[in-house]
Amino acid sequence: QLQLQESGPGLVKPSETLSLTCTVSSGSIGRSTYYWGWIRQPPGKGLEWIGSVYYRGNTYYSPSLKTRVSISLDTSNNQFSLHLGSVTAADTAIYYCARQREILYFGEISSPGYFDYWGRGTLVTVSS
Amino acid sequence: DIQLTQSPSSLSASVGDRITITCRATQGISNYLAWYQQKPGKVPELLIYATYTLQSGVPSRFSGSGAGTDFALTISSLQPEDVATYYCQNYNSAPLTFGGGTKVELK
Numbered sequence: 001q002l003q004l005q006e007s008g009p010g011l012v013k014p015s016e017t018l019s020l021t022c023t024v025s026s027g028s029i030g031r032s033t034y035y036w037g038w039i040r041q042p043p044g045k046g047l048e049w050i051g052s053v054y055y056r057g058n059t060y061y062s063p064s065l066k067t068r069v070s071i072s073l074d075t076s077n078n079q080f081s082l083h084l085g086s087v088t089a090a091d092t093a094i095y096y097c098a099r100q101r102e103i104l105y106f107g108e109i110s111s112p113g114y115f116d117y118w119g120r121g122t123l124v125t126v127s128s
Numbered sequence: 129d130i131q132l133t134q135s136p137s138s139l140s141a142s143v144g145d146r147i148t149i150t151c152r153a154t155q156g157i158s159n160y161l162a163w164y165q166q167k168p169g170k171v172p173e174l175l176i177y178a179t180y181t182l183q184s185g186v187p188s189r190f191s192g193s194g195a196g197t198d199f200a201l202t203i204s205s206l207q208p209e210d211v212a213t214y215y216c217q218n219y220n221s222a223p224l225t226f227g228g229g230t231k232v233e234l235k
Contacts, residue, residue, distance in 0.1 A: 049224040060222040113219045114162035114177045
């Protein structure tokens, strides 16, 4: 059974960079047909997609976060990471990592799809 | 970006009731729609993808329908364990988007 586990600081100061790592077990992140994504959920609110990375390193980001976010793969450690810069209190949320199925449009254009396995989530609070 | 509007935002129903949640997209997304269930204090779980395909292990009382811009999630006979918030998600090319959620409670 595939498992994902988020790790990183639970408290980040305003204007600093939020950095989280997702460790994947019982499955290789270097395998095609999957993307690896980050989603967040402010306390008591809905889900927001942050971005996704393909096994080849191609990335897709939410337009609203694009200028501040970076997602990368570390295939040697079977991990992928999220970096979100210049954080404010509005970035306080539970952050989830998840596996995504690859969607092929017209049989050849690859894009991130739905999320079929999720990590347990980690609460990150932005506060001084 | 494609926006998803779910309705209602919350509902209260009795055990055994048939309930339907709708999800409307601001433009056509073919059948690239998924539904998730998030029980209180828990991680979201995939229920349905490609509009109507049940994820493995999901009870058959859940069903999905629709195409284009209008979609629905139906629970044919509401059970106590179905108390949760339900989200739709568009994956018809990035940026991916979620609906605002529908909270389902028991009367």
